Amino acid sequence: MDRRTFIRVVTAGGAVAVTGTLWQTAAAQPAARVLPGSPYGPLRAPDANGLALPEGFTSRVVARSGRPVKDLVWHLAPDGGACFPDGDGWVYVSNSEVPLIGGASAIRFHADGTIDRAYPILRGTSLNCAGGATPWNTWLSCEEIFRGRVYETDPFGGGEAVRRDALGRFKHEAAACDPDRGVVYLTEDESDGCFYRFRPDTWGDLSRGTLEVLCGSEDTTTVTWQPVPDPQPGVFDTQTREQVDAARHFDGGEGCHYAAGVCYFTAKGDGKVWAYDAVDETVTPVYDGGGTLEGVDNITGTAGGDLYVAEDGGDMEINIITPDGVTAPVLRVEGHDESEITGPAFSPDGTRLYFSSQRGASGFSAGTDGVTYEVTGPFRH
Template sequence: MERRTFLRGAVLGGSAAALGGTLWRGAAHAAPAQPGTGPYGPLGTADGNGIRLPDGFSSRVVARSGRTVSGTSYTWHNAPDGGACFADGDGWIYVSNSEINPSGGAGAVRFSPSGEITDAYRVLSGTRQNCAGGATPWNTWLSCEEVDRGLVYETDPWGRKAAVRRDAMGRFKHEATAADPVREVVYLTEDVPDSCFYRFRPTTWGDLSGGTLEVLTMGSGTSGRVGWARVPDPSASSAATRDQVPGAKRFDGGEGCFYADGICWFTTKGDNRVWSYDAAAQTIELAYDDAGDGVPLSGVDNVTGAASGDLYVAEDGGDMEICLITPDGVVAPFLRVGGQSGSEITGPAFSPDGGRLYFSSQRGTSGSSSGGITYEVSGPFRG
């Protein structure tokens, strides 16, 4: 079976859902993705925003930290980080975290069907260093605190309901989440050098107020079958969650997390790897492994997927690129932000129709949290 077939099956939405896990299992031990020519060709010269894009794509600035979002009264937050898009009638909402401590929280921008900004507002306040998170199938945003014994907060992208802390999801240095509606679990990453990979099984799907936190267990190595064990004390009052279960698999700094059709993809920044967890087979593989100098993707961080089956991985440092990993197993740059070497790329997320990609440069040209810039890229994304 060709790599194109099984990787596309693992990422595509809709009717492919029942096939994703089967297709990935059929290609066990496939080689990690390698550098090559991307589907959109080479990057062009920098546009007026300093962004190099393939031919046919364009960028615009959506918001800048410390400044009022155009057409609204909301001042965009500092250090924009993880984000996600939510359908809003024929329009959509982009939610973005603020990775500062104290304060933190999250804000949102609402767009009309034509892409015009119609509103911007706060959806979460009074929290600390909100890094990444993830959307739920019931249209809430899980905003995660990247601090010791940090919490997950469930927020309303429309800003109408008060955010709720979800203690049952564990207290640790949270990074990202990804919901698996088939197995009715939420996967979670942890941002420490000896991190673990978790899943939360709610007592009732759609209600995160109670449930069981589990940690992935595995022997040495980077591929093979895994297990799951209950974390005895999710509050971490007795010991760090990652230290409570013998045999818990260690990862070098968990970062982004994305689920599609039976596969949960997550990244680890310490070793520049992209992992794939096959939820049906309960196996783990490497989808990308940084081979050293000359590779296009380093400093792996947030990750999202497109309907084409392409994964989009943002860099924390590196060349300030968003790189894509195609279903053919090719890694290539999709865009590069110039003149912002003191920053990192955060929060990649596609609009519901797949025609626009949102992301932020967390510290912009200034290199400080007050210099964040949030962008939109539009163009002929393949379906």
């Protein structure tokens, strides 16, 4: 099934919702029955690293907060992340969600998975939560603070980070690029946050453009966009989410991921995974609770259409949402009850999944016990 006609099925008494042109047809049909269980099978007992994984999968720890990774001391509170191809290897970047000294760091891996080097790519920023990769291979690191900014960074460590004020000043969470329409989608981590898109004047150059906010009633799936009058408000000016009366609000915007004409984004306050269909200009939930996924947060996906959603709390799991509506855990971090899973990202070949437990086993809010993992196995492509 094509992802743009993705059927969402909630396992506990949910209804069926469809993005795209099949909405009216599907709404008239009875709820479908979801097949139980993960396509990878059940989770086994925790391994030596405390990860419960399906058969055929293995894990390793690649970094711990406050400890060296090659010549770099790995940052505290690891958060949003992404992978980038680099010659015969790849790079995994990770934000640091701590105040004032946040920033982001990167680990480069050789073709065989061994670590080549680690290095900082952004310094001196605050509460860098999530972000997103661009098609031109830069990393957008987002500040989750009042009047926060977006910084465009070089994941390969060769250039200086650049502040991108045109993307707005608000409590940024994540970013996802839509090369088909030449826009960047942005989420806002507020209880009445908005969903934005940035239209650069020139695709690939984020220095100038128009910030727009998604508008529409919660009673309908159809949405529109309106420009934000003042994308860079001062301390005492009206915040971006309050500048357009018709703006639609979401309870705690978190991760977002673009694929095949749809931008998926999560809202932790209502526990939903939303889908904005950029072709049909509709917003519908593809998951609205009642299943195995709790505390929706960071999200990523594969070329085959699977979504992977990390939990902030919940059971400390990463859940898969398949194109045919199956929602199931693919891994669980045991013994980290006061932490959250952050930064899920696949290596370029799709065989390795990177992510972090932001606060680790101690759960200390400063993130001094953060752990960054790699899971290798027969992931669906």
